[in-house]
Amino acid sequence: MAMRAVHKRYLREFFPAMAGYVVLIFASVYWLKTLDGTLARAVVTLLPAIPIAFVIRAMVRVIRDQDELERRIDLEAIAISGGIGCFGFFTYGLLLNAKVLAMPPAAAVAIWVFPIFMGLFGIAKCSMRLYYRSHE
Incomplete structure (x- = not known):
């Protein structure tokens, strides 16, 4: 192709x-x-x-x-990765607040937000492509 x-x-x-x-x-x-x-x-x-x-x-x-399908796949992947990433960092913050996990330096957490989001986006995009290919 x-x-x-x-x-x-x-x-x-x-x-x-x-x-x-x-x-x-x-x-x-x-x-x-x-x-x-x-x-x-x-x-x-x-x-x-x-x-x-x-x-x-x-x-x-x-x-x-x-095109419309590619845009839909990307936007759904962004929504999924944003939701999972935000949920993950939120639950991580709750665990840190409860002192269940050791408190890392703030920079050690903040520096990973964008790379984690992009990684989740890649996984979600591949998943959405497979989903739409199997439902054509």
């Missing part, structure tokens, strides 16, 4: 942004070790967020430009 133009464009936008993210995450971690000022540390630590904004932009554009 040939790749549609909308998906080719998505890959042209996604991969450079992710490459930029990888470079900037390693560079910012290294660079932070040499900085003292709060403003400089804030700017350097936020640099990897810039390419992630371009990833989000690419995702929005591909969803907007897909």
